[in-house]
Amino acid sequence: MIGLxxxxxxxxxxxxxxxxxxxxxxxxxxxxxxxxxMLNAVNIAFAAxxxxxxxxxxxMFAFFIIxxxxxxxxxxxxxxxxxxxxxxxLDLDDLASMKG
Amino acid sequence: xxxxxxxxxxxxPFAGSLFSALFGMSPKQTFVGIVASSLxxxxxxxxxxxxxxxxxxxxxxxxxxxEWISAGDLTIPFGFLVDQVSVTMMTVVTLVSTVVHIYSIxxxxxxxxxxxxxxxxxxxxxxxxxLVMSDNFAGLFIGWEGVGVCSWLLIGFWYHKADQPREExxxxxxxxxxxxxxxxxxxxxxxxxxxxxxxxxxxxxxQYDVVFAAVPELSGSVLNAAALALFIxxxxxSAQFPLHTWLTDAMEGPTPVSALIHAATMVTAGxxxxxxxxxxxxxxxxxxxxxxALGTFVALFAASMALVNRDLKRIIAFSxxxxxxxxxxxxxxxxxxxxxxxxxxxxxxxxxxxxxxxxVMHAMDGELDIFKMGGLKKAMNWTYIYMGVASLALAGIPxxxxxFSKDAIxxxxxxxxxxxxxxxxxxxxxxxxxxxxxxxxLTFHGKARYDESTLHPHEMxxxxxxxxxxxxxxxVIAGFFMGGFQTFVTKLLPDYVMSDHTHHLIWxxxxxxxxxxxxxxxxxxxxxxxxLKRDEELENSFIYKLLANQYYIPQFYEEFITKPYAMLSExxxxxVDMKIVDATVDGIAKFLxxxxxxxxxxxxxxxxxYLNWMALGSxxxxxxxxxxxxxx
Amino acid sequence: MYxxxxxxxxxxxxxxxxxxxxxxxxVLYAMTSLAAGMILIxxxxxxxxxxxxxVVQLIVYVGAIMALYSFAMMFFDATRDIKEKNTNPALVFLxxxxxxxxxxxxxxxxxxxxxxxxxxxMHEGVGNAQDVGIVLFxxxxxxxxxxxxxxxxxxxxxxxxxxxKMDQSLTEDMSADDxxxxxxxxx
Numbered sequence: 043m044i045g046l047x048x049x050x051x052x053x054x055x056x057x058x059x060x061x062x063x064x065x066x067x068x069x070x071x072x073x074x075x076x077x078x079x080m081l082n083a084v085n086i087a088f089a090a091x092x093x094x095x096x097x098x099x100x101x102m103f104a105f106f107i108i109x110x111x112x113x114x115x116x117x118x119x120x121x122x123x124x125x126x127x128x129x130x131x132l133d134l135d136d137l138a139s140m141k142g
Numbered sequence: 143x144x145x146x147x148x149x150x151x152x153x154x155p156f157a158g159s160l161f162s163a164l165f166g167m168s169p170k171q172t173f174v175g176i177v178a179s180s181l182x183x184x185x186x187x188x189x190x191x192x193x194x195x196x197x198x199x200x201x202x203x204x205x206x207x208x209e210w211i212s213a214g215d216l217t218i219p220f221g222f223l224v225d226q227v228s229v230t231m232m233t234v235v236t237l238v239s240t241v242v243h244i245y246s247i248x249x250x251x252x253x254x255x256x257x258x259x260x261x262x263x264x265x266x267x268x269x270x271x272x273l274v275m276s277d278n279f280a281g282l283f284i285g286w287e288g289v290g291v292c293s294w295l296l297i298g299f300w301y302h303k304a305d306q307p308r309e310e311x312x313x314x315x316x317x318x319x320x321x322x323x324x325x326x327x328x329x330x331x332x333x334x335x336x337x338x339x340x341x342x343x344x345x346x347x348x349q350y351d352v353v354f355a356a357v358p359e360l361s362g363s364v365l366n367a368a369a370l371a372l373f374i375x376x377x378x379x380s381a382q383f384p385l386h387t388w389l390t391d392a393m394e395g396p397t398p399v400s401a402l403i404h405a406a407t408m409v410t411a412g413x414x415x416x417x418x419x420x421x422x423x424x425x426x427x428x429x430x431x432x433x434x435a436l437g438t439f440v441a442l443f444a445a446s447m448a449l450v451n452r453d454l455k456r457i458i459a460f461s462x463x464x465x466x467x468x469x470x471x472x473x474x475x476x477x478x479x480x481x482x483x484x485x486x487x488x489x490x491x492x493x494x495x496x497x498x499x500x501x502v503m504h505a506m507d508g509e510l511d512i513f514k515m516g517g518l519k520k521a522m523n524w525t526y527i528y529m530g531v532a533s534l535a536l537a538g539i540p541x542x543x544x545x546f547s548k549d550a551i552x553x554x555x556x557x558x559x560x561x562x563x564x565x566x567x568x569x570x571x572x573x574x575x576x577x578x579x580x581x582x583x584l585t586f587h588g589k590a591r592y593d594e595s596t597l598h599p600h601e602m603x604x605x606x607x608x609x610x611x612x613x614x615x616x617x618v619i620a621g622f623f624m625g626g627f628q629t630f631v632t633k634l635l636p637d638y639v640m641s642d643h644t645h646h647l648i649w650x651x652x653x654x655x656x657x658x659x660x661x662x663x664x665x666x667x668x669x670x671x672x673x674l675k676r677d678e679e680l681e682n683s684f685i686y687k688l689l690a691n692q693y694y695i696p697q698f699y700e701e702f703i704t705k706p707y708a709m710l711s712e713x714x715x716x717x718v719d720m721k722i723v724d725a726t727v728d729g730i731a732k733f734l735x736x737x738x739x740x741x742x743x744x745x746x747x748x749x750x751x752y753l754n755w756m757a758l759g760s761x762x763x764x765x766x767x768x769x770x771x772x773x774x
Numbered sequence: 775m776y777x778x779x780x781x782x783x784x785x786x787x788x789x790x791x792x793x794x795x796x797x798x799x800x801v802l803y804a805m806t807s808l809a810a811g812m813i814l815i816x817x818x819x820x821x822x823x824x825x826x827x828x829v830v831q832l833i834v835y836v837g838a839i840m841a842l843y844s845f846a847m848m849f850f851d852a853t854r855d856i857k858e859k860n861t862n863p864a865l866v867f868l869x870x871x872x873x874x875x876x877x878x879x880x881x882x883x884x885x886x887x888x889x890x891x892x893x894x895x896m897h898e899g900v901g902n903a904q905d906v907g908i909v910l911f912x913x914x915x916x917x918x919x920x921x922x923x924x925x926x927x928x929x930x931x932x933x934x935x936x937x938x939k940m941d942q943s944l945t946e947d948m949s950a951d952d953x954x955x956x957x958x959x960x961x
Contacts (some may be wrong), residue, residue, distance in 0.1 A: 043778070044777055044778050044781045047881055047882055048781065049781075049818070049822070050780075050786070050881035051877075051878050051881050051882060052789070052818075053881075054874060054877035054878050054880075054881055055789055055874055055878070056788060056789060057873075057874075057877065058870050058873050058874035058877065059789065059792045059793055059796055060792070060796070060948075061761075061869065061870050061873055062796055062866050062869075062870035063795065063796035063894070064757060064869070065753065065754055065757050065866040065869060065870065066754055066796070066840045066858075066863070067750075067796075067858065067867070068750050068858040068859060069856050069858055071800075071801060071843075071846070071847075071850065071858065071871065072801070072804060072858075072909035073753075074843075075795050075796075075804055075805065075808050075843075076795070076796055077823075078808060078812075078835075078839070079795060079796065079808070079811070082811070082812060082815050082835075085815065085819075085831070086815060086818050086819075089818065089819050089822045089824045089827055090818075090822055092822070092824060093822040093823055095823065095890055095892055096892050096895050096896050097892035097893055097894060097895060097896070098894040098895070098896055098905060098906060098909045099792070099892075099893050099894055100828075101824050101906060102894075102906075102909060102910065102913075102914050103825050104824075104827055105827065105830065105906075105910070106917060106921055107830050108830060108831065108834050108835065109834075109921040109924070109925060110921075110924070111834075111835070111839065111924060112834055112838060112839055112928070113924050113925050113927070114336060114928075114929030115839050115842055115843070116925075116928040116929055116931065117928050117931045117932055117935070118840065119842055119843070119846040119936065120931060120932040120933075120934070120935025120936040121935055122846060122926045123846065123849050123935065123936045124935050124936070126849055126850060131879055132850065133749060133858065134748060134749045134750040135750065135859060137749065138746065138747040138748040138749070139747065742916065754865070757869055758869060760873075761869050761872055761873045761876075764873060764876050764877070765872070765876055768876045768880055771880070
């Protein structure tokens with residue numbers, strides 16, 4: 043029988059994969075992908091908790107996360123295009139302009 | 143009405159001090175001295191009126207100006223009590239102060255810090271008034287510290303004088319002497335504070351009336367501890383052995399200061415404290431006997447040093463010490479009113495003696511060595527008379543004030559059956575007569591031993607001599623008020639009357655003392671009246687050197703207390719302070735600098751690095767959360 | 775039984791696909807596997823009975839967001855492999871592994887608290903969409919409207935950022951940069 047823990051563990055694993063992506067990626071677009079992975083991992087956890095506690099709140103949160111992810115992608119991609127036009131690259135090492 | 147007089151008596155010197163302080167930095171202005179003196183005279187007049195009021199009604203005036211400290215259970219009002227004891231002190235203090243103030247106008251004539259001097263002097267009188275008028279131990283302590291500060295300021299008045307080696311000048315320099323006086327008093331004040339704490343701890347109040355009412359209920363050990371601790375405070379202020387060295391060194395201050403503070407008023411504060419707290423000391427016979435024994439010892443000890451000293455002011459300072467010993471002997475034996483009477487009489491003739499010495503010093507252009515004086519009688523007739531009168535009073539020759547008061551103390555020692563103390567006190571009386579007249583004869587008689595071609599001694603200003611006259615008058619006649627004084631103060635203090643046995647022997651006792659006193663004068667006359675014949679053999683003898691070097695006590699303190707303490711301080715500074723305390727503080731700063739420098743490298747400007755740091759942080763937080771969850 | 779089979783199948787596939795997303799050097803591969811992984815995640819939602827959420831996942835993520843990424847990719851050179859100077863791989867795997875380990879340990883631990891009360895319980899015999907609709911439009915109305923406004927703002931921002939001067943290359947003509955700033959100032 044599949045329990046809540048199973049879903050949560052899968053969610054944790056996916057989240058960690060996303061975290062690894064965030065850590066190793068230098069390309070902004072790929073970083074975006076990694077953050078999408080993390081957001082989805084959290085959504086699984088919300089949906090699973092919602093199911094096992096018979097409560098709709100988890101699903102509500104998942105909806106709002108999706109909405110936020112959508113707007114993030116819209117704005118983020120716009121910014122990426124501007125950056126790409128300006129620098130011709132999306133690599134973070136090339137964009138380091140805030141050296142302290 | 144009486145309440146206002148209390149405030150006038152107390153605050154007139156304060157007003158004088160503030161007024162003088164306004165001109166503290168400006169050059170000499172005679173009116174500053176006049177204003178300060180007039181304000182003090184007002185204070186004296188108020189004190190005298192209050193004395194008459196207390197005398198005629200027999201009731202004390204008690205005023206509470208305001209609440210001063212109110213913290214938890216501790217409430218200390220700013221209250222003033224004018225009763226028989228404090229009004230005596232007030233009158234004496236303000237009278238001597240007024241004379242000294244007027245005297246200072248003449249004496250400090252050529253000093254560039256004339257105005258500053260009056261500011262300090264009036265501030266001293268104000269502190270002294272608080273000390274004697276306060277109705278609680280806390281107020282007394284404030285005055286106690288106040289006079290300490292003023293004493294420090296005034297001893298070190300000529301702070302710009304350079305240090306000299308101890309062989310040339312035993313008190314090194316005014317600022318050194320001031321610091322010594324202050325530090326020695328600080329040691330004693332710790333004892334005083336402990337005494338106050340013991341009293342507050344056990345009684346829950348510092349008001350005199352409450353404390354004294356509670357004395358019968360306190361245990362013997364508590365009372366002994368309190369009495370001993372209070373007496374340690376008194377020992378410092380009244381320069382009793384072993385805290386006596388500062389008083390002779392305090393002679394570095396201007397002479398009016400020596401007259402007012404280090405002879406007539408401040409140094410008697412210790413005696414005043416014992417008299418004031420007589421219910422406590424009466425309840426502790428062992429401590430009281432210790433006080434009497436110590437006082438007797440100091441009387442002899444100081445007189446012996448005065449025998450050979452060559453410094454005019456130091457001789458008088460030693461005699462002050464000796465007389466304070468007499469007062470403590472009387473107070474310790476329970477004759478509080480006699481101690482207070484001797485305090486008042488002594489204040490008059492000792493101040494007179496000091497002021498006379500000031501005149502001589504003024505005339506001799508700062509020279510204090512009596513071996514280099516002589517024959518001043520012609521030039522300074524009035525000063526000679528004053529100092530002669532004061533010395534007669536000090537020696538205890540009949541009709542002069544000292545005779546009545548000192549004789550009463552010696553009789554008390556006999557009456558109590560403490561014959562050893564009696565014998566020592568009688569011997570000391572002889573020594574007192576000897577050194578007083580040694581000084582008078584060496585200064586005024588014989589031939590001039592100074593260079594007459596360059597130095598022309600001259601008498602002091604007329605107004606100064608006139609100002610000194612009340613003291614001279616009192617030095618002569620004060621003794622006749624002894625009976626009246628007794629009935630006056632014994633309304634408050636325990637009465638002390640001689641037993642019948644002593645009464646029968648009184649003529650014999652007086653005669654013995656007189657023989658010693660006159661013998662001392664005769665010896666001095668024989669040896670010194672016709673000029674100084676130096677006896678090399680005697681001056682090189684061990685005892686002479688021992689006395690001349692004050693029993694080597696200052697050297698002893700220097701070697702065994704000051705130097706080890708300085709060494710310890712240096713070690714503490716270099717090893718503890720620099721290497722531990724400072725190093726810790728510096729270490730914190732260095733750590734912050736270093737960590738700042740180190741973590742500055744994190745700010746690469748590269749977003750990817752920041753992301754890595756962020757991830758590291760969140761994973762760390764996650765681990766911490768997991769571990770804390772497991773532990774709970 | 776079917777649930778278990780579906781769960782394990784989806785889990786393995788999702789993890790695999792996301793690993794490709796994270797590891798691949800090719801943008802196209804990464805994006806494709808991301809889209810596939812998201813479809814499989816909607817599968818999780820269906821298993822969990824969150825039908826409406828699953829549909830939204832499909833429409834929004836797989837439909838809209840992936841389409842956006844695809845369009846965006848047209849600006850970048852998608853066929854070329856991305857050269858990245860990777861961070862120290864040991865650090866990456868250490869941190870990723872550690873977080874995975876800790877999270878798994880935490881979630882595998884039995885949940886002791888039984889006092890969790892459903893705030894908005896689901897109703898028997900009522901469709902998921904209906905349930906969600908009622909809660910969303912009553913209890914969560916204000917957040918919902920805010921989310922709508924936020925999406926509108928994001929849309930406008932996206933159009934402005936990406937849409938203006940699309941015929942110009944910002945890298946070659948620096949004056950265009952200034953023009954954008956001037957236009958901002960005029961607003």
